[in-house]
Amino acid sequence: MTVNLTLLLVMGVLFAVGVYLILERSLTRVMLGLMLITNGANLLLLSTGGPAGLAPIFGMDVPAETYSDPLPQALILTSIVISFAVTAFMLAIIYRSWVLGRQDEVQDDIEDRRVANQPTFDAEDDAEIPAETTEFVPPDEAEETPATNRARTEREK
Amino acid sequence: MLIVLTLLFAVAFVAPLIFRKLGRSTFYILAAVPAAGFVWLIATFGNYTNANQKALDGAPNAPPSVVIDWVPGLQLQLAFRMDTLAAVLCILILGVGALVLFYCARYFKADDPDIGPFGAQLLAFSGAMFGLVTADDLILMYIFWELTSVLSYLLIGYARHRLSARRSALQALMVTTFGGLAMLVGILMIGQTAGTYRISEILANASSILAYGQIIDIAILLILVGAISKSALVPFHFWLPAAMAAPTPVSAYLHAAAMVKAGIYLIALLSPGFSSTEYWHPVVLGLGLLTMLVGGWQALRQHDLKLILAYGTVSQLGFLTLVVGLGSQEAALAGLGLLLAHGFFKATLFLVVGIIDHQAGTRDIRELSHLYRKAPKLFAVALVGAASMAGLPPLLGFVAKESVYEAFIHREEASGWVGGLLLAGIVIGSILTFAYSARFIWGGFAAKPGLAAIDFKPVPWAFLAAPAILAVATLLFGLWPVPVEEAVEPYAELFPLDTVATHLALWHGLTPALGLTGITLAAGVALFLLRTPVAAFQAKIHFIPDADRIYRGIIGVLDEVAIWVTGRTQRGSLVFYLCVILVVAIVTPLTAVVLMDAPLPESLVWFDTPAQAIAGLIVAAGALGAIRANKRFMAVLMVSVTGYGLAFIFAIQGAPDLALTQLLVETISLVAIVLALRSLPARLWLRTPGRFKLLRAIIGAGFGLTMIVIAMTAMAARTADPISLALPKLAYEDGGGRNIVNVILVDIRAWDTFGEISVLALAATGVASLIFIRGRGDKRPQSVDAVASGSVGRGYEMVAHSDREAAALATARKFAVVPRDAWLVAGRTLAPERRSIIFEVITRLLFHSVMIFSVYLLLAGHNLPGGGFAGGLLAGIALTIRYLAGGRVELAEATPISAGLLLGLGLAAASLTAVVPLFLGGQVFQSAIIEFSLPVFGDHKFVTSTIFDIGVYLVVVGLVLDVLRSFGSEIDERSEERTSRGRKTSELHPPATIEEEVSS
Known part of the structure; x- marks a missing residue:
């Protein structure tokens, strides 16, 4: 099938700029990037429908090929409205982030860093424990909960 | 056989309840179950020993068996068979089991808090063991096998406040499941090769199965790994002494009489057929x-x-x-x-x-x-x-x-x-x-x-x-x-x-x-007698490596590797993840295109019409402008330019529905963005803009290029006629509509649209929840009569810079208290400096026409451009105008139905069109065409999928309303609270109402 270069090039620009923007930390720019990517994706869908044609409003004597392809149009229509919902949701996140932290930037996940830097020693697995020769120890002597072990790990660190 | 098995598990299931009533004496009741099983076993023992051990099910004199289909598609069966080997093991399982449970009644203290679950687990264990030895299906046996591992884990860890118990329990579980997994692979190999998982059949055909050679050798080796890990053979032996952290009855039953014998059982089971395999x-x-x-x-x-x-x-x-x-x-x-x-x-x-x-x-x-x-x-x-x-x-x-x-x-x-x-x-x-x-x-x-x-x-x-x-x-x-x-x-x-x-x-x-x-x-x-010198000799020798230490070393290395890998891949940086994903998305398809000799398009055209080229240039320029823009709203406007440009491209491509929807969405988005971001600073960057500009540009450009190549290749690769050639006729004759796109949405692909409106409802709720925090904020605010005139929007008093502005303000104030019918219901509540008389008049004139037009779009959408989406968005715009002209009280007056209710009604209407046809003998989302004629209005046709479209309409209105309420009304109210608080501290107290202000 014939390929329309204008549509493809514009789509390429939209994707390129969109990706450039979502790789930023500013949430507003990320949101704008997403909007551009959506537009690019819609253009991609549109160009798969082939060359321009009649509006897909059924007429009795019109051959099916002369319509502009209706299937991609239905998909795009869905996509346009969904992307509005996504934009609204992003806006809510940006506002929330601003109210809570006075910033609209994507933060690094500190928990991930903590996981990556945790020590390999874990009292639950690695602490030396004395051999026991009876099961009938009074409970308070034998109390070793995970919490006390964690405390021990912290101390030994 | 099945009765015993079921009884063991069933009593185990209710055991904790009995314990609550009877305390530790319950162990006597529990012991009675395997004891009864034992009596039954001994009474029927002749049936098992006198049978022909090799006979398959159905053959004369075969050992007793039960087969129940379980998952026929996977050839899974609940097949049980009691031959001599199983019966001998059952002597231990049931006999020793009964005695151990009996013993428990005196071993544990009467007030031990955890004996309920413990007793249940111990009895369930005997059930699992019984199932394991009587199972005649490899998969079924494997299930019981792992069940014993899990129960062993729970029983060893009985004293869960003790570190040694917890650690030993986990160690035993890890070692035995490791073996179990190896065994599972072996089982699958042997089952697939033999074409059956029935143990008796596999053993009966052992000689022909052995002919498959190496695969069977390896399969048997893997099964042996399972057996020796379960039976604590070197090099897996260390878990058994560690498992002594379990209460002694558990050690006696699991780790001496029953569970560790499972490996021996398996070896004994396979020995007659497979002891000649290589390993x-x-x-x-x-x-x-x-x-x-x-x-x-x-x-x-x-x-x-x-x-x-x-x-x-x-x-x-x-x-x-x-x-x-x-x-x-x-x-x-x-x-x-x-x-x-x-x-x-x-x-x-x-x-x-x-x-x-x-x-x-x-x-x-x-x-x-x-x-x-x-x-x-x-x-x-x-x-x-x-x-x-x-x-x-x-x-x-x-x-x-x-x-x-x-x-x-x-x-x-x-x-x-x-x-x-x-x-x-x-x-x-x-x-x-x-x-x-x-x-x-x-x-x-x-x-x-x-x-x-x-x-x-x-x-x-x-x-x-x-x-x-x-x-x-x-x-x-x-x-x-x-x-x-x-x-x-x-x-x-x-x-x-x-x-x-x-x-x-x-x-x-x-x-x-x-x-x-x-x-x-x-x-x-x-x-x-020589124990003293022997002990001295033993103390000197250290040649036997401590297997437990080696095990812990291996686990330690695993931990370190896991942390290292996690640290390298899970950086906690969104940008890093995105870069990785995007680079993969660029490299993989491009490599495929190069390597697989991708087809080239037959012909290329620069553009269909010059207008298309111009629109394309505008869109591209808007996108590039968005990068350059420093100010927040400038960037937003640039993105809007691309959106409007796209709407134009849609229009000239022959897609009026798209053009209409895109225009409406773009407009509402713009309003929403401006409302939501108004409290943020105008400049986009608070700190230095992101680093790695060049890298980001390269990734961006690469991705854009990749998408172009993919699109070209995909279009060039097309050989078949598009499916949509059949759609126009389908839409008109079966869907009863002329607007093919609309019929696709509400009828042909209604499931898609149903999914979409659910997402819209979710997003709307998400927006409301993020802004209102406590709930959706659907409660109707106070009625307009209770709101004082000029009290809304006081945060932004216009400062008159010139005489002209001062005069305008004075007029506005006077106008605000004119005692005749206002143009808008709640216009008077707005602070005078925020009112625009022209805007109010226009709103008054436009609102109802726009609403009626939106309903027209909705209903006509089946045959002409329009439909639920476009109609809903247009109604949303009408509400937006009301809000902008008259403030939040006006918006509340304009919407007697809350946003949440609108979303719910919409989804309900859509679901109705999905479900009702089922009751009428049709399929989900099947539509019907009802033709009728009215006097004066002539012949009419009503398609039931219109009801679905009404649902879509309601959901879209609900979404827009939620956006307006959240980003508009709620943020208004908060900034007013903030400014009034600020004003109080600075002692600048303005007149409370507009009347006071004018009279002063």
Whole structure:
């Protein structure tokens, strides 16, 4: 099938700029990037429908090929409205982030860093424990909960 | 069979409830279940031993079996079969199980908090074991196999406040599941090769299955890995001594009599058919012998009575593996005899240790002394058990060991030096066994020099009953081994007949085996008497690596690798993740395009019409402008330019619906963005803009290029006619509409649209929740009459910079209190400086027409451009205008129905069109065309999918309303609160109402 270069090039620009923007930390720019990517994706869908044609409003004597392809149009229509919902949701996140932290930037996940830097020693697995020769120890002597072990790990660190 | 199995699990299920009522006496009830099963087993024992062990189901004289289809598509069956081997194992499972549960009733304290779950787990374990040995399907057996591992984990970890218990439980679980997984692979290999998972069929066809060669060798090796990990053979033996952290009844049942025998059972099961595979004898005989010696050696070093028994068990499990895996008739006979003997004496001894620990408070042989005098009955019981373990006549242990010697002497005669080595090995192993048996009795009961008699409470009979019964059985079957032989012989006969038929008997005459026994006893006594020098010697030697330490080392390395990998991949940076994803998304398709010789498009055109090219340029310029823009709203406007440009492209491409929708969405988005971001600073960057600009540009450009290449390739690769050629006719004739796109949305692909409107409802709720925090904020605000004039939007007083502005403000204020009908319902509530009379008039004129037009779009959408989406968005714009002109009170007045209700109604209407056709005998989302004629209006056609479209319309209106309420009204209210708070602190108090202000 014939390929329309204008549509493809514009789509390429939209994707390129969109990706450039979502790789930023500013949430507003990320949101704008997403909007551009959506537009690019819609253009991609549109160009798969082939060359321009009649509006897909059924007429009795019109051959099916002369319509502009209706299937991609239905998909795009869905996509346009969904992307509005996504934009609204992003806006809510940006506002929330601003109210809570006075910033609209994507933060690094500190928990991930903590996981990556945790020590390999874990009292639950690695602490030396004395051999026991009876099961009938009074409970308070034998109390070793995970919490006390964690405390021990912290101390030994 | 099934009844016993079901009963075991069912009672286990309700056991915690009974415990709550009856306390620890419940153990007696629990014990009755396996006891009843045991009675049933013994009563029907002839059915299993008299059957033809090789006969398949349905054949005459086959062992009793039950087969229930489970998942026929996967050939999974609940197939059970009770042959001799299973029945022998069941003696231990049910018999020892009943005794151990009985024993528990005295072992645990009455107020132990966790005995309910414990009792349930122990009984469930016996059910799992019963299922394991009676299962006749490899997959089913595997399920029970893993079930025992899990229950063992729970039972070892009974004392969950103790670190040793938790750690040992986890270790046992890891080791046995590791083996279990290897076994699963082996099972799948063998099942797929043989074409069946039915164990009896696989064994019956063993010779033809063996012909597949190496795959079967490997499959059997993998299954053996499972067996030796479960039965604690070297190199997996370390989990068993560690598992002694479990309560002693658990050790007696799981880790002596039942669970660790599962591996032995599996080896015994496969031995008749598969002992000739390549890795069988090296693994079974080599590891078996090694384990026997390592276990015995280690047992001599222990000071804890329970650990002596634990290492003794390891040693005996090696011994059993060796014997059962040998694969000859007399070895099989001896092996099963030994299996029973071991089950009896080891359970006895564990239960004795439990009593000692319970009554004396320690199991350390350096503290126990003079027990033989303090508890003579207990001593007698222990003596019988230990003597049987050591292989002394006239006990069952002796009888079994004698037959083992016999079998290995014959083996040695047949196979030369390997046989000789094995024989020598088991003799040494038995010497060690004798020595640690003696150490057990001496350590537990003897009067030791320098130690006073330990305090020991008298043992109640109910406590001693269980070990005593087992000891009696040991003695009885030693003196009269005929029943044992009858029980195990049918299994042994699965193997080809040896030169001479053997029997289990106390007295065989003066045979070489008796001579070996003599040597064993003499050397064992010597080893015991020389215990001090032996211990000194053992202390010097460290050549046996500590398997537990190696295991922990491996786990430690795994931990480190896991942390390293996590640290390298999970950086916590969104940008990093996106870069990785995008680079993969660029490289993979491009590589494919290059390597796979992608097709090129037949022809290229620059543009369809010049207008398209111009629109394209505008869109591209808007996108690039968005990068350059420093100000927040400038960037937003640039993105809007691309959106509007796109709408134009849609229009000239022949897509009026898209153009319409895109225009409306773009407009509403713009309003929403401006409303939401108005409290953020105008400049986009608070800090320096992101680093790595060049890298981001390269990734962006690369991705754009990739998408172009993909699109071109995809379009060039098309060969078939598009499916949409059939759609126009379909839409008109079946969907009853002329607007093909709309019919696709509400009828042909209604499921898609239904999914979409659900997402819209979710997003709307998400927006409302993020802004209102507590709920959706759907409660209707106060009515307009209660709101004072000019009280809304006071935060932003216009400062009059010029005379003209001052005059305008004065007019606005006067106008605000004119006492006649206002243009808008709530216009007066707005602060005068925020009002625009022209805007209010226009809103008044436009609102209703726009609303009516939106309904027209909705209803006409089936045949003309429009539809639920466009209509809903247009109605949303009408509401937006109301909000902008009259403020939040105006918006609330304009929407008597809350946003949440709109969303709900919309989804309900859409669901209705999905469900109702089902009741009328149609399919989900099937539409019907109703034609009718009205006077004056003429003939009409109503398609039921219009109701679906109405649902779409309502959901879209709900979404827009939520956006307006959240970003508009709610943020307004908050900024007003903030400014009024600020004003109070600065003592600049303005007139409370507009009337005061004007009059002043």
